[in-house]
Amino acid sequence: MAWMAWTWPTAAFFAVIAALLVTFTVLAVKFPETPRRGVLGIETTRGDRLFITLLGSAFLNLAWLGFGIAPQPYALIACLVLAAAVFRFV
Known part of the structure; x- marks a missing residue:
């Protein structure tokens, strides 16, 4: 991934998005909703x-x-x- 200029804010942004997706997936499995x-x-x-x-x-x-x-x-x-x-x- 040397072609992309990864900075801490960029990495943090994608880490937060990934954490949100994982969290919402776990919530959907554990607590189904209507x-x-x-x-x-x-x-x-x-x-x-x-x-x-x-x-x-x-x-x-x-x-x-x-x-x-x-x-x-x-x-x-x-x-x-x-x-x-x-x-x-x-």
Whole structure:
């Protein structure tokens, strides 16, 4: 993997994503769930809400970077608020 410039933040990002996927897989096996209907009007599972959160966080970070709202690490706080809202209301 010498062709890619791996930095600690890049490795941490992929490690967190991998840990999330493993955690949600274990949760799905141990605690099966029934889909629920939220504010979007569609049935979602934990995995669906995780996907919506990751996709929303990507767009939020791109907008944060593009508009230069504040230093980029503060976007993490906005992403955590987004994740809490998605898992609560969607």
